[in-house]
Amino acid sequence: MRGHGWKWLLCTPALIVLLLAASGPLLIVAVYSFLSPGNMGGVVWDFSLEAWFRVFFRRDIFEPDQVELNTAHLQVFWRSVWLSLQTTFICAFLGFPTAWFIATRPRHTRTVWLFLITIPFWTNLLIRTFAIQEMIRNNGTINAVLLWTGVIDSPIQMMFTEFAVLLGMAYVFLPLMVLPLYAAMEKMDFSLVEAGYDLYASRLNVLWHVILPQVKPGFIAGSILVFIPAIGAYVTPRILGGGRTMMLGNLIALQFGQGRNWPLGAALALLMLVMVVGALIFYLRVVGRNDGVRRG
Amino acid sequence: MMGCAVARSRFSITRLPGFGLIAILTFVMLYLPIVILVAFSFNEGISQSRWEGFSLQWYQAAFNNSQVRDVSLRSLWLAVTAASFATILATLAALGTTRVGRFPGQTMIYALINQPLMVPEIVTGIALLIFVAAIKVQTGYTGMGYLVAAHTAFCIPFAYLPIRARLETLDHALEAAAADLYASPIQAFRYITLPLMVPGILAGFMLGFVISLDTVVITEFVKSAGQDTLPTYMLGQLRRSVTPEMNAIATLFLALSLMIVTAFFFITRTRGR
Amino acid sequence: MSQEIEITGLNKSFGQGAAAFHALRAIDLTIATGEFFTLLGPSGCGKTTLLRIIAGFEEPSTGVLRINGKDVTGLGPDKRPINTVFQSYALFPHMSVAQNIGFGLKMLGKPKSEIKATVAEMLQLVRMEAMADRLPSEISGGQQQRVALARALAPRPRVLLLDEPLSALDLKLRKEMQSELKRLQTETGITFVFVTHDQEEALTMSDRIAVMSAGEILQLGPPQEIYNAPVNRFVADFIGDTNFLRLRLRVKAVAAGEAVLELPGGKQASARLPASISPPVGSLVTAVIRPEQAEPTPAGQGEMQAVVASATFFGTDTHLHLLLDDAQGFVLRRQNRPDQPSPAPGTKLGLTFAPGALRVLED
Numbered sequence: 001m002r003g004h005g006w007k008w009l010l011c012t013p014a015l016i017v018l019l020l021a022a023s024g025p026l027l028i029v030a031v032y033s034f035l036s037p038g039n040m041g042g043v044v045w046d047f048s049l050e051a052w053f054r055v056f057f058r059r060d061i062f063e064p065d066q067v068e069l070n071t072a073h074l075q076v077f078w079r080s081v082w083l084s085l086q087t088t089f090i091c092a093f094l095g096f097p098t099a100w101f102i103a104t105r106p107r108h109t110r111t112v113w114l115f116l117i118t119i120p121f122w123t124n125l126l127i128r129t130f131a132i133q134e135m136i137r138n139n140g141t142i143n144a145v146l147l148w149t150g151v152i153d154s155p156i157q158m159m160f161t162e163f164a165v166l167l168g169m170a171y172v173f174l175p176l177m178v179l180p181l182y183a184a185m186e187k188m189d190f191s192l193v194e195a196g197y198d199l200y201a202s203r204l205n206v207l208w209h210v211i212l213p214q215v216k217p218g219f220i221a222g223s224i225l226v227f228i229p230a231i232g233a234y235v236t237p238r239i240l241g242g243g244r245t246m247m248l249g250n251l252i253a254l255q256f257g258q259g260r261n262w263p264l265g266a267a268l269a270l271l272m273l274v275m276v277v278g279a280l281i282f283y284l285r286v287v288g289r290n291d292g293v294r295r296g
Numbered sequence: 297m298m299g300c301a302v303a304r305s306r307f308s309i310t311r312l313p314g315f316g317l318i319a320i321l322t323f324v325m326l327y328l329p330i331v332i333l334v335a336f337s338f339n340e341g342i343s344q345s346r347w348e349g350f351s352l353q354w355y356q357a358a359f360n361n362s363q364v365r366d367v368s369l370r371s372l373w374l375a376v377t378a379a380s381f382a383t384i385l386a387t388l389a390a391l392g393t394t395r396v397g398r399f400p401g402q403t404m405i406y407a408l409i410n411q412p413l414m415v416p417e418i419v420t421g422i423a424l425l426i427f428v429a430a431i432k433v434q435t436g437y438t439g440m441g442y443l444v445a446a447h448t449a450f451c452i453p454f455a456y457l458p459i460r461a462r463l464e465t466l467d468h469a470l471e472a473a474a475a476d477l478y479a480s481p482i483q484a485f486r487y488i489t490l491p492l493m494v495p496g497i498l499a500g501f502m503l504g505f506v507i508s509l510d511t512v513v514i515t516e517f518v519k520s521a522g523q524d525t526l527p528t529y530m531l532g533q534l535r536r537s538v539t540p541e542m543n544a545i546a547t548l549f550l551a552l553s554l555m556i557v558t559a560f561f562f563i564t565r566t567r568g569r
Numbered sequence: 570m571s572q573e574i575e576i577t578g579l580n581k582s583f584g585q586g587a588a589a590f591h592a593l594r595a596i597d598l599t600i601a602t603g604e605f606f607t608l609l610g611p612s613g614c615g616k617t618t619l620l621r622i623i624a625g626f627e628e629p630s631t632g633v634l635r636i637n638g639k640d641v642t643g644l645g646p647d648k649r650p651i652n653t654v655f656q657s658y659a660l661f662p663h664m665s666v667a668q669n670i671g672f673g674l675k676m677l678g679k680p681k682s683e684i685k686a687t688v689a690e691m692l693q694l695v696r697m698e699a700m701a702d703r704l705p706s707e708i709s710g711g712q713q714q715r716v717a718l719a720r721a722l723a724p725r726p727r728v729l730l731l732d733e734p735l736s737a738l739d740l741k742l743r744k745e746m747q748s749e750l751k752r753l754q755t756e757t758g759i760t761f762v763f764v765t766h767d768q769e770e771a772l773t774m775s776d777r778i779a780v781m782s783a784g785e786i787l788q789l790g791p792p793q794e795i796y797n798a799p800v801n802r803f804v805a806d807f808i809g810d811t812n813f814l815r816l817r818l819r820v821k822a823v824a825a826g827e828a829v830l831e832l833p834g835g836k837q838a839s840a841r842l843p844a845s846i847s848p849p850v851g852s853l854v855t856a857v858i859r860p861e862q863a864e865p866t867p868a869g870q871g872e873m874q875a876v877v878a879s880a881t882f883f884g885t886d887t888h889l890h891l892l893l894d895d896a897q898g899f900v901l902r903r904q905n906r907p908d909q910p911s912p913a914p915g916t917k918l919g920l921t922f923a924p925g926a927l928r929v930l931e932d
Contacts, residue, residue, distance in 0.1 A: 014456075104310035266422070
């Protein structure tokens with residue numbers, strides 16, 4: 001039991017599967033992004049930077065030397081980032097009071113509320129997106145209610161808009177914000193809140209100067225947990241957004257379907273990976289700095 | 297009534313104005329779409345917005361739909377297989393990485409195990425598509441092996457979490473006590489460590505099962521023709537106009553998830569036993 | 570008495586080279602069969618490491634450990650006729666009380682009937698018959714303690730090791746378990762090696778005590794000897810309360826092991842001088858007097874003169890904080906009696922002490 005060999009040995013089976021079916025293929029993606037596209041999908045083994053070039057630029061069909069920015073792509077990138085930020089903000093706005101509500105319940109009912117948040121977290125994302133679709137379709141619940149009450153005469157078009165995607169993402173990712181916030185609040189020292197009130201702070205002051213600094217790590221963790229899957233979203237924008245409000249995930253998938261430019265798809269996928277890793281590094285740095293402040 | 301008024305006006309340190317209202321509204325918004333979805337699975341008519349009476353006809357339709365039966369069985373089989381493999385592999389990995397002190401390469405192992413959690417599913421999906429396409433060309437094999445491998449890899453981090461968490465709570469003194477009471481290392485593992493790990497292993501299996509059952513993007517890109525699972529089947533159907541049959545399928549799916557989540561909740565809450 | 574445990578030249582260090590931490594240095598120790606032996610010291614002194622080496626959880630860096638004459642240095646804990654009562658009890662949470670107690674016998678491959686009989690006997694010994702089928706989580710801390718004891722005693726080990734077994738209990742239960750432990754030890758005749766940082770616990774229960782500090786045994790002997798004749802400043806300070814005085818040595822070796830010191834105020838008194846030290850005449854030495862071994866006298870009488878600075882009430886007695894003539898502090902313990910109120914601050918009084926109460930110590 002002296003050496004470390006047995007520890008590695010126990011991990012080896014899992015590592016083999018992970019390398020074969022998760023991490024390894026990512027390396028192939030990196031290689032593919034530097035190859036030329038085949039005629040019917042696939043790749044031709046010729047080194048080329050064309051895929052990366054086409055991530056940001058496009059050539060005129062008739063005059064290939066005419067180069068301009070690929071505004072369609074840039075629009076999709078921007079929409080992905082902007083919708084993800086908005087989703088994060090909405091989740092934070094709704095999630096903070098919700099987590100606070102759960103954390104301040106008596107111990108026995110707290111478990112029930114927590115359970116109610118956990119259920120959607122573990123139910124199929126597809127079904128929850130389907131449920132939203134049912135709500136906002138032209139002949140869905142919301143339009144039916146509005147028509148019935150006479151507020152509107154003809155159904156509002158909500159499906160296939162950015163609003164639909166935003167609503168759907170906020171809906172499916174909300175538990176990811178509430179759970180870390182709750183975890184931070186549960187650990188919170190409520191005697192500090194009492195001390196705040198004891199020292200003449202108003203409710204707003206206590207919220208700002210006492211509660212928020214204590215739950216900040218939960219806030220940051222929740223924001224990252226929402227932002228990352230939002231940037232990588234594929235199912236929700238596909239169902240609720242359709243072709244006109246495509247996000248990065250759908251643009252990637254498109255390259256392996258009708259577009260059939262695998263190297264471009266690989267390059268776009270790497271771009272998404274860079275965004276996610278960037279967000280994670282940002283998170284780790286912020287958390288690391290917070291720790292430093294606390295210790296200092 | 298007077299007592300009530302006094303109680304309400306008493307200062308509460310946990311109260312923040314408006315928070316309760318937003319929280320309740322959030323819970324309502326969270327559950328309303330699901331409740332409506334479930335309700336219309338029992339609708340007599342084909343409309344999903346106008347109630348026409350109670351009926352089980354859409355459940356009957358779902359059960360009689362041979363395609364739904366096929367994809368459901370495939371999903372269950374895949375989830376059980378992948379979760380079983382993932383649980384075994386994750387248990388071994390947890391034993392190798394938990395309560396053993398730091399060792400060279402540990403960070404790399406953690407990174408590899410958690411990698412499927414970090415990378416967006418769409419990226420893993422197209423990576424697997426590329427990889428699987430290459431293997432198919434080389435070997436000609438088009439069976440379920442690809443899906444099993446992909447789901448197993450994806451489930452490992454989820455199965456690993458509760459197993460590791462459980463193992464971390466085990467006091468080293470328990471194994472020391474077993475050794476002190478004349479148990480060999482194998483006996484100590486057999487009689488002490490393994491039985492105490494069981495709740496974690498069960499929880500790990502359940503998480504893996506639910507995750508595999510929910511996975512849609514990876515399956516969509518890895519599957520060969522005729523290998524639809526329930527989620528990819530639903531994804532395909534949602535593009536068309538749907539009937540309450542889809543609500544019925546979704547409701548059954550929800551019920552299964554709910555059962556597993558409830559069981560998971562109770563297993564991980566029972567501590568000390 | 571035969572030797573149960575024999576430790577010779579034992580060293581233990583963690584880490585290597587300059588960064589190495591020496592947990593135990595040159596330990597030589599013999600523990601007799603049937604003895605209640607205590608390792609006493611502050612946390613980090615190495616007493617638990619020594620216990621873990623005896624149990625077999627750690628291996629010594631150098632040195633030999635013999636149990637009943639047999640060298641067991643390389644053997645694992647499962648091959649030693651020794652059982653341990655753990656500080657956290659380490660009861661198996663998924664097994665009933667009876668299963669816990671029977672575990673050792675089961676691992677030794679004893680027949681079921683024998684296990685059953687021994688478990689019943691042990692349950693009776695620790696008065697837990699009614700709890701046999703409970704889980705550890707369903708019984709109180711004191712009961713868990715008894716089960717841990719029964720489990721360790723069930724395989725009838727030659728030696729029982731107890732690692733601060735009472736530290737998790739409240740004061741009343743602790744006192745109760747102290748006499749319970751003593752009773753069990755007398756009834757079973759098993760050698761007990763007990764680790765504690767609680768000097769009072771050590772003094773009341775032990776046949777012999779080893780006082781440890783920084784990986785070394787400073788003093789080894791029966792409780793009375795440790796209390797009355799501490800070998801150095803550390804032992805005197807760690808066991809009980811003590812007044813430390815800096816006094817001038819006037820005469821050496823009036824008789825063997827005796828000296829004359831000059832007290833504050835100029836009077837001279839005889840003191841015990843250990844043979845191990847030999848300070849020059851005229852130098853300042855450290856001398857000690859236990860607070861209860863001095864007595865107040867009317868002012869002007871006695872060996873030393875003092876002024877009361879403050880008094881602290883402790884229920885059974887009062888501690889008077891005094892200032893001696895040369896401004897050294899002195900604590901005097903006086904039993905409380907309703908007819909004797911404690912003197913007010915500023916009161917002058919004299920001090921006297923019994924012969925032999927004053928001792929010179931190694932610094």
